[in-house]
Amino acid sequence: MSQLLVMSDDELLEAFKSGDQQAYRQIYDRYWQLLYRHSCNMLRNNEEAKDVVQEVFTTLWMKKDEINPPVAAFLYTASRNRILNLLKHLKIEEKYAEERKAVLENPGMTLPDQQVIERDFERLIEAGIQSLPPKMRRIFELSRKEFKTHQEISEELNISSLTVKRQVSNALTILKNKLHIFFTFF
Known part of the structure; x- marks a missing residue:
């Protein structure tokens, strides 16, 4: 494990791709907190930020053979995309909720x-x-x-x-x- 601590991100990714699960754990430990803070800053919601980071690491696990170095670029890009998709979805939900509220307040209005x-x-x-x-x-x-x-x-x-x-x-x-x-x- 101590050898993994001194490995570069690219070396860890290669070790993970070759089946070393401890290398995955090391990548997770290095980036989880950074991605979580980044997600919290953009989403302003701790639970949703945790979900985003968990989804990113699940994707890393599932698509390990498709990911090219640098792993940090993949992690940040995947996080950003998930956050943007979530924000877009939240805006749609908010708009729908506003429409529903307007309909309830104005019985003559329809969706x-x-x-x-x-x-x-x-x-x-x-x-x-x-x-x-x-x-x-x-x-x-x-x-x-x-x-x-x-x-x-x-x-x-x-x-x-x-x-x-x-x-x-x-x-x-x-x-x-x-x-x-x-x-x-x-």
Whole structure:
């Protein structure tokens, strides 16, 4: 072990690559504290810094045959990349949390995924309406899109109010059946 203490980083890496686990331990002992402090300074979180350093040394262990000297460059680069990825991920989480908070504080506001679902649902409804027989579709659109009463529709189309009511009811039944799959999925 005392021989390992005087070895250079490059010699330790070569010894580790040839199977000397004590060489790995020596690299770990030399760099763990430095990488940990560096990670703490960038992340401002001790536990996340420990995780980053542990991941870097796990990668060193797993990819030992692919690593070229100097080992310090690999360790610092791997740490920096993990930290930057973590910071990017934390920003995304923070943004999502802010959006969720805004939605909770403003019930009328929706998240992007909700907007996509709503648009898909609107398209499905519109496709269902377009598939109705023409006269039924016209009555349904006057009722639901133009907000006319059954009496107003019956006067406009010269049909009985009961026919309007029946056509709207039938249209709703047809649409419910067509949208049943969507409701089941969500």
